[in-house]
Amino acid sequence: MFKKMFKKKEEVTDVSIHAPVNGILISLEDVPDPVFSQKMMGNGIAVKPTDGVIVALVEGKVIQVFPTKHAIGIKAVNGAEILIHIGLDTVNLEGEGFIAHVQEGNSIKVGDKLITFDLDIISEKTKSILTPVIITNTDDMEVIRLSEIKKVTAAQDEILFVSK
Template sequence: MFGKLFKKKEEVTVIALTAPVNGKTVALEDVPDPVFAQKMMGDGIAVEPADGEVVAPVDGKIVQVFPTKHAVGILAENGSEILIHIGLETVSLDGEGFISHVEEGDRVKQGDSLISFDLEVVGEKAKSTVTPMIVTNTDDMSEITIEGKDAVTAGKDELVVVKK
């Protein structure tokens, strides 16, 4: 009888993801890889990097650093799972040109350094340097809005707003 009265309401939380790298935005649909372009891993945006510094787009916890250091996963405070994938087909570089500044379990603040990479090495040896940022649990979120920006500054310019 009083179930609805005392039932805990699910909190609606909104977070904004800033650019993970300096550069120019690329619509996910324009990323030259069907896994990202067809949003098989989730919704988001990509950036063509101007340099090799990747920063945290949001406050959260590092839940995965790939052994090849080409990608990192962050759990945001609202439950969003964020994947930053540096370049395309970069797993084949086996870590060459990548330096991780974080480990699984670390807590990060928006703008904290995550990974440094050699833009020349990735540009020469990978399919592309374009860097997707994906909300991998898109289906668990109530709304994801992609901000229309061109040139972006890492850790400063908001690119994606995620509502749970």
């Protein structure tokens, strides 16, 4: 009876990262911002959103919601730290058009609504709607495999596979 209570929990090493939004996958190298295209923040992929709903792409915990709500940091169960950055230069909107549905410390499951945003405002007032998904601790991960799919459905299609 007590063996089950004190049994060491198995460590999760592999995580499938799903699309955080419906859209079209774009290579990180094709993002028109050198911080992302030159992988200064880490490896990943980008999505050109077709709607304005960002959902959880892994099981994990919200580790940061930017005050302007244009980006969110998530820690997956295997320790991968993921940044979802909605659009480019969207920090300049100072929160206009964004609504956060979670806060730091929240546990999340794939498909949970994280942030909603007005695609029209971002299209009109920023450089790009492209949404980079970055593994910010790329150096701690052994394998990062990018998806070959082009059109993705949020919370359903795998866009990255990360192994610790």
